[in-house]
Amino acid sequence: MKHTHDSLFIGGRWQLPIGTRRIEVYSASTEEPLGSVPEAGEGDIDRAVAAAREAFDDPSGWASWSPDRRGEALERFATALAKRGEQFARLVSGQNGMPISIGRMSEAVSGQLLVPYFAGLARSAPAEETRASLVGGSTVVRREPVGVVAAIVPWNFPQTLTFFKLAPALAAGCTVVVKPAPETVLDAFLLAEAVAEAELPPGVVNIVPAGREAGASLVRHPGVDKVAFTGSTETGRKIAEECGRLLRPVTLELGGKSAAIVLDDADLAGQLTAFFSATLLNNGQTCYLGTRVLAPRSRYGSVVDILTGLASSLQVGDPLDDATQIGPLVSRRQRDRVEDYIAKGIAEGARLTTGGGRPAGLDRGWFVQPTVFADVDNSATIAREEIFGPVLSVIAYDDVDEAVAIANDSDYGLAGSVWTADPERGLAVARRVRTGTIGVNGYALDPGSPFGGVKASGMGRELGPEGLTAFQQLKSVYLP
Incomplete structure (x- = not known):
């Protein structure tokens, strides 16, 4: 119609x-x-x-x-x-x-x-x-x-x-x-x-x-x-x-380029539904998403594997289908923009673990596969600029102080999240991140509380x- x-x-x-x-x-x-x-x-x-x-x-x-x-x-x-x-x-x-x-x-x-x-x-x-x-x-x-x-x-x-x-x-x-x-x-x-x-x-x-x-x-x-x-x-x-x-x-x-800080005690595999909502919601076309995933170096490989499994398992397809988790991007221009960023990530040396192209069998529509990059430095283009598509960059850190420093090393400050088995520890880390909003073990806007950002x-x-x-x-x- x-x-x-x-x-x-x-x-x-x-x-x-x-x-x-x-x-x-x-x-x-x-x-x-x-x-x-x-x-x-x-x-x-x-x-x-x-x-x-x-x-x-x-x-x-x-x-x-x-x-x-x-x-x-x-x-x-x-x-x-x-x-x-x-x-x-x-x-x-x-x-x-x-x-x-x-x-x-x-x-x-x-x-x-x-x-x-x-x-x-x-x-x-x-x-x-x-x-x-x-x-x-x-x-x-x-x-x-x-x-x-x-x-x-x-x-x-x-x-x-x-x-x-x-x-x-x-x-x-x-x-x-x-x-x-x-x-x-x-x-x-x-x-x-x-x-x-x-x-x-x-x-x-x-x-x-x-x-x-x-x-x-x-x-x-x-x-x-x-x-x-x-x-x-x-x-x-x-x-x-x-x-x-x-x-x-x-x-x-x-805009935003928020950090999802995975602490060393986080049960990420048990929180994938909440993690998806905080990082890939609406095909990545959400300003507050934590598209920079900060993972402890001691657990880096397992975090990358978990996120790679999550992204590769998502159902991509018709947005009007109740089962669809990732739909198309809004326009051809937006798809071109996201694909340009994916190409920059590869050119700058990041390791593509899943995605990076267009999904098979979907020849019409502006689709991009959910994409995960590992071995990303926080100075990389895909870690600095807002992509606005289903693309995650996984960045390693050694200790919590470095994780907070990386999270704060951004032109943006809209949102973020902290993932941990200890909510009090998560709250302590959240307090140190320079941002307008942040969640612990999830991210959900509260209509009764102020929403907005700092910096850019x-x-x-x-x-x-x-x-x-x-x-x-x-x-x-x-x-x-």
Whole structure:
């Protein structure tokens, strides 16, 4: 079934685009067309921002509503999202190759989980507090919505990462312009249908599928008050530069090259399901994965053997098959990128233990075999740069101090994991790794806790109460 759309969701209604350009969407597993949508241009961006601006500035509009009233509307929104859960999962899997089992745990439920969560936070957190002034009198400190938000979303977890931004922004009283990535736009139209069904006020949510040029115009648009972006570090730097020039607040969740530290007492063979999720989830197309596996030299051979066995045993195939563990990459360009990194790994002397090519019998689709490299030095290209595919590099260390030093010797600092029979020991090591998030004997995002990175992995935090405050600004009112 092809999904064809001719209008954009702007100002609470479907509107014909100003231009005639379209975005064609292809199946990652068959390379066949899945559908097409209008490509928003700068004029459409202007209309979307104007609609969001009008909705935010309306004295009786969304921003002025009480948290309870907004919460009631957001509950309707969550219900509308829940009705479309399976559709979200299947649309995303078809577009970017995500195994449907992963889609059902992420894309299908992210909105219905995060929207009520942030609505509840907004209801329970006082909008203002009164403090005794140090110089006499008192001060009322208010938390107010930051304004119009530009939410720019990548293709790897498009719905989940949309709601990392959309849910807290709406709960805070902001209005939003969402720009989905061109590779995954069909699910964004399903999102628009849920917004319409929930009867959110016109202009509160606007959706403009577009490429980089229109995205850049959204970032610098004078009607935007804050930018929330998830994507590559390269693009994040450009956005940060623009927002710095404009003195515009920005949240950036960028790339990663995280370390999975296997301690000498770890029962890795007994933790393969959790280890897979922390290192190869979503075909390696996940920003937080621990693609640098640090193994003690005393156990190096056995760790390499275990990971080689894991990677070679994974079921590669149709992402819509419940049994598939590794699906295709999102596009031909992404497959070419991953294959280039594999070639660099071989050229620089790393030892390929499994994978490295395209799986037999899958002549259509952008597939790459799960790949493991041994004898990798932390200075190698495949250990320094984010590959974004199912490729692991196994690096040896002599003691825990060296393992921590290697983990920290990276431009990135988004995530990581520690594997050990002693959780307290794992926690002690985790505390020493310079990163925004890290897990012990697993890695799973907690929606109630802040998520984000340090160094080249970004700035600011999403999720948890901190994710709500990122869309609020403080005002102090001095009273005699």
